[in-house]
Amino acid sequence: MTDREELKQKLRDNFAGKIVRKDLTKKIKEGANVPVYVLEFLLGKYCVSDDEDIIERGISKVKKILEKNFVRSDEAQKTLSILRSKGFYSVIDKITINLNIKTDTYEAEFSNLGIKNIPISAEYPEKYDRLLSGGIWCMVQLEYDYNEEDKKSSPIKIAKLNPIQMPHVDINELKEGRKAFTKEEWIDILLRSIGMEPDELTEREKWLLLLRLVPLVENNYNLCELGPRSTGKSHIYKEISPNSILVSGGQTTVANLFYNMGKRTIGLVGLWDCVAFDEVAGIRFKDKDGIQIMKDYMASGSFARGKEEKSASASMVFVGNINQDVDILLQTSSLFDPFPPEMGMDTAFLDRIHCYLPGWEVPKFRPDHFTDDYGFITDYFAEFIRELRKTQESDALDKYFKLGKNLNQRDTISVRKTVSGLVKLIYPNGKYDKEELEEIIRIALEMRRRVKEQLKKIGGMEFYDVNFSYIDNDTFEEKYVSVPEQGSSTLIPEGICNPGHIYTVSSGKSGMIGLFRLETQILPGNGKLTCNGIGNDREARESTQNAFNYLKANSNRISQSISTTTKDYIIQYQDLQGIGMTNKLSLPTLIAICSIALTRPTLSSLAILGDISVSGTVSKVDNLANTLQVCLDSGAKRVLLPITSAGDLGSVPPELVGCFNLIFFNDAEDAVFKALGVE
Incomplete structure (x- = not known):
C-alpha cells in the first residue's frame, strides 16, 4: 500500500462521512456558480466511495439536485x-x-x-x-x-x-481522530482540505499556506498578506470558510463594519469570524473616524460608538498586490507601501498587525497545485476550525521557551497569538514535543519581526528593537530569528575588507538613513580624483573634492607614502539601500584614499560616521540613535564616531550602544589612524 493509499485509509477509518475527493468538487464547481460548502455537502452524501461507477452516479445525482433545486x-x-x-x-x-x-x-x-x-x-x-x-x-x-x-x-x-452547512461539530471526535496521524500527514490533510496539493509545495510554502488559516482559528487576529497576483490570497476567505466575509472594492463605512447607530445593529465584525479586505490599496472609509475605530478594534477587540462600548471577536485580514520586486520595495520604501497612505504611514495602525505573511514566497498557482485527493468536506473543516476559536494555546511556548528581551508587549501578544493558532491547527489534541513547538515559535517570531522591521523604516528609533529571539528554558541558549528578505545584516561583511573598501552610514537625498560603500583604485598618474556613482549631485561632488583638497594640504601629517601628485585615485560610490546618495562623503573619501595608498585595510566590520569640512573641522552625527540602528542592521560591529557626538549617546538605548565597539576620534588625522588600526 502506498503512503497515499495508507493515508486515505486512515481518513476513512477516523473521519468517515466527513471527507471528499477534491477533484469532484473542482469538476462540478467549474460549471456551477455554487459555494464550495454546498457542493461538498452533496458530494459527501452521494459520492462516498472509490468505486468509479458509484461516483459517476453520485455526480449525476448532485448535478440533478443543483439543476433542479439550487436557486439562481x-x-x-x-x-x-x-x-x-x-x-x-x-x-x-x-x-x-x-x-x-x-x-x-x-x-x-x-x-x-x-x-x-x-x-x-x-x-x-x-x-x-x-x-x-x-x-x-x-x-x-x-x-x-x-x-x-x-x-x-x-x-x-x-x-x-x-x-447544508454543519450546525455542530464534535471537537472531541476530531481530537481523537488526530492521534492516528503524524504531523506531516495532518498538515497534508489540512492543505488538501483547502484544495491544495502538498506534494507540489515546499515545506516553507506549506507553512505559509497554513498561516492563512490562523485568522479563522484565533479570535481578533490581524494578518496582512501582500504579494503577486494569482497566489490565492483571498481564496480561503471567500470560498473555503462560510464564517468569513471578503470585503471587495475597498470602500466601507463604520456602520457597515462596526455598528449602525441608527438601526442599533452590530456590523460585520460581530457577524463573522473573519473580515478580509481584498485589494488593500483601495480601502477607504466614508467616515473620518473610520481608521481610528479600526485601530481601537484591532488593538482590543472592542470599539466605542455613541455612549456604548461594543466587543467582537472577528479577525482582520488585509490582502493586496505588490506590483514590483520586493528587493526594490525594501530599498525605496516599505513593504506596507501598497496600503493607502493614511494606513501605510500610520505606525499605530501597522503596529497592531500580528503577522505579515510574505505573499511573494507563495508560488503562482498552476493546475497541478490543486489536489485531486481526499480532504475534509469544506463545511466540516470550517466548523471544526471555528470550534477551535473557543480554546486558547497562547501559553504553549512557556513550557519549553521564553521570549527575548527585545519583544515589547505588542510583539509578545502577536507571537503568542500566532503560536496559539498554529498549535490549534496542527496539534488540536495538544500533543506536541519541544522541537515541534520550536518550529512554530520561529515562524511566529519571523512573521511579527517583518512588521517591526518595516515600522522601524517608517517610524525610526521608536521601533529599534527588532532583534527578536527566544530562550531555551533548559539550556538558557538564546536563538535569534531573522526575516529572509532583510539582507541588510550582511551588507558589511565580517572580517577584513580590501584596502580602499569603506562603509559609511548617513542620511541620503531622500532624508532616510542608509549604508554607502566606497571602493577605491589607485593608478600611476598626475594627482587626479575620479568619482563614479554620484552622478550630477553637486553637493556630493563638492564633498569628495573637499576631502582630496584636504589631503593635498595635509598628506604629510598622515604619511609620507601618500602621493597626491604622482597617483590617480578612482572611487566607486554605492548607495546600497536606494535612498539617494549622501553628501557627507569628505571623511569616508579621505579614509578610503589613505587606505588604498597605504595598502592598509580598515578594521573589520567597521562603519564610519561623521564628516569633515575643507579645513578639517569635524561635524557631529545627526540623529545618532537611528544612525547606530542602521549600523547594527547592516552588520557593523565597530563604529568610528566623532568625539563631538559622545554627548548624544544619552539619547541612544543602552542595549543598542552595547552592540558596538565605539571608537572615538578628535580630528581628521585621528580618524584615519584609528580606522586603519594605526596606534
Whole structure:
C-alpha cells in the first residue's frame, strides 16, 4: 500500500462521512456558480466511495439536485412560478432569519429567491442559531397555499428546513481522530482540505499556506498578506470558510463594519469570524473616524460608538498586490507601501498587525497545485476550525521557551497569538514535543519581526528593537530569528575588507538613513580624483573634492607614502539601500584614499560616521540613535564616531550602544589612524 493509499485509509477509518475527493468538487464547481460548502455537502452524501461507477452516479445525482433545486437569482420568478403551480417545491438557498418584535414571530429571508418575511417555526433559530447571524445555506421544503380570505398573510410556507452547512461539530471526535496521524500527514490533510496539493509545495510554502488559516482559528487576529497576483490570497476567505466575509472594492463605512447607530445593529465584525479586505490599496472609509475605530478594534477587540462600548471577536485580514520586486520595495520604501497612505504611514495602525505573511514566497498557482485527493468536506473543516476559536494555546511556548528581551508587549501578544493558532491547527489534541513547538515559535517570531522591521523604516528609533529571539528554558541558549528578505545584516561583511573598501552610514537625498560603500583604485598618474556613482549631485561632488583638497594640504601629517601628485585615485560610490546618495562623503573619501595608498585595510566590520569640512573641522552625527540602528542592521560591529557626538549617546538605548565597539576620534588625522588600526 502506498503512503497515499495508507493515508486515505486512515481518513476513512477516523473521519468517515466527513471527507471528499477534491477533484469532484473542482469538476462540478467549474460549471456551477455554487459555494464550495454546498457542493461538498452533496458530494459527501452521494459520492462516498472509490468505486468509479458509484461516483459517476453520485455526480449525476448532485448535478440533478443543483439543476433542479439550487436557486439562481435570475431564475427566482421561474422557481416561484413552479412552486405556485405544484403547491410544493424544494430549494437550496441561503436563509437568514429575523425576529419580528411587532408580531413576536420569526421570519425567513431567502437570498437568491429574493423573498422575505416568510413565517418560520421558532424551533429552527433555536436549533441553528447561525440562521440569526448572517444566515446559512439550507435545503428548504416550501409549500404554496394562497388564502383568499387572508390576503395579507404569505401564501408561501416552510414545511421543513435542513442546514447544508454543519450546525455542530464534535471537537472531541476530531481530537481523537488526530492521534492516528503524524504531523506531516495532518498538515497534508489540512492543505488538501483547502484544495491544495502538498506534494507540489515546499515545506516553507506549506507553512505559509497554513498561516492563512490562523485568522479563522484565533479570535481578533490581524494578518496582512501582500504579494503577486494569482497566489490565492483571498481564496480561503471567500470560498473555503462560510464564517468569513471578503470585503471587495475597498470602500466601507463604520456602520457597515462596526455598528449602525441608527438601526442599533452590530456590523460585520460581530457577524463573522473573519473580515478580509481584498485589494488593500483601495480601502477607504466614508467616515473620518473610520481608521481610528479600526485601530481601537484591532488593538482590543472592542470599539466605542455613541455612549456604548461594543466587543467582537472577528479577525482582520488585509490582502493586496505588490506590483514590483520586493528587493526594490525594501530599498525605496516599505513593504506596507501598497496600503493607502493614511494606513501605510500610520505606525499605530501597522503596529497592531500580528503577522505579515510574505505573499511573494507563495508560488503562482498552476493546475497541478490543486489536489485531486481526499480532504475534509469544506463545511466540516470550517466548523471544526471555528470550534477551535473557543480554546486558547497562547501559553504553549512557556513550557519549553521564553521570549527575548527585545519583544515589547505588542510583539509578545502577536507571537503568542500566532503560536496559539498554529498549535490549534496542527496539534488540536495538544500533543506536541519541544522541537515541534520550536518550529512554530520561529515562524511566529519571523512573521511579527517583518512588521517591526518595516515600522522601524517608517517610524525610526521608536521601533529599534527588532532583534527578536527566544530562550531555551533548559539550556538558557538564546536563538535569534531573522526575516529572509532583510539582507541588510550582511551588507558589511565580517572580517577584513580590501584596502580602499569603506562603509559609511548617513542620511541620503531622500532624508532616510542608509549604508554607502566606497571602493577605491589607485593608478600611476598626475594627482587626479575620479568619482563614479554620484552622478550630477553637486553637493556630493563638492564633498569628495573637499576631502582630496584636504589631503593635498595635509598628506604629510598622515604619511609620507601618500602621493597626491604622482597617483590617480578612482572611487566607486554605492548607495546600497536606494535612498539617494549622501553628501557627507569628505571623511569616508579621505579614509578610503589613505587606505588604498597605504595598502592598509580598515578594521573589520567597521562603519564610519561623521564628516569633515575643507579645513578639517569635524561635524557631529545627526540623529545618532537611528544612525547606530542602521549600523547594527547592516552588520557593523565597530563604529568610528566623532568625539563631538559622545554627548548624544544619552539619547541612544543602552542595549543598542552595547552592540558596538565605539571608537572615538578628535580630528581628521585621528580618524584615519584609528580606522586603519594605526596606534
